[in-house]
Amino acid sequence: MVLFIHRFRNYSVFIIICLIFILASCSTGSAKADDSQLVSLLDMKPVPDLAPEEVVEIQLTAFKANDLEDKGIALAYRFASPRNKKIMGTVENFASLVRQENFAPMLYNAEFELGPVDKAGEIAMVAVRIKLSGGNSAGYIFVLTRQEGGEFNDCWMTDGVLQINTNQVPSIQVPATIDS
DSSP: OBSSOOOOTTHHHHHHHHHTBOOTTOOSOEEOOOHHHHHHHTTOOOOTTOOHHHHHHHHHHHHHTOOTTOHHHHHHHHTBOHHHHHHHOSHHHHHHHHTSTTTGGGTTOSEEEEEEEEEETTEEEEEEEEEOTTSOEEEEEEEEEEOOSSTTTTOEEEEEEEEEOTTSBOOOOOOSOOOO
16 A cells, blocks of 8 residues: 555645544544454455455555564555555555554554545545544545456455644545546
8 A cells, every 4th residue: 555645637636635534523433453363364455345345454554463474564555556566566665654653553553444435436534533542633545446457357446545633624535536
């Protein structure tokens, strides 16, 4: 998953839209992960039956249960889109990026909540609030696209993740197009 958005036709409009999101009303369930949960997820792979929010939940659960061998990070990387993987390169590069300050809260988080999901055609955005053990929280928007053709035809996969302020509005408006 690329932790920035790549090649939107109207990038400035997209950034403005992202800046008006709020995660204060996230409503879907939270999750707790442990080693057994990671083991149960290790065989998962992108399939057309998974909804965008299910993909995000798998990735966040994998991050939360990551181990010393980075099996959780590798599992989350499996759900990154081919475009995202092309930009990221190796799973090691991906792991390094996830460990950076802005995205480290996704690893070993106390719990997470999935908020509003908005789909427009082949693009979906999923709002997420990460609750940290100290009582603070971090907000993110996962951007996913439904893949066309190839090994992952009709599968939702993550193109990018944006960190947002957790006090922003959860009203998501998906851009009409995304370049290849």
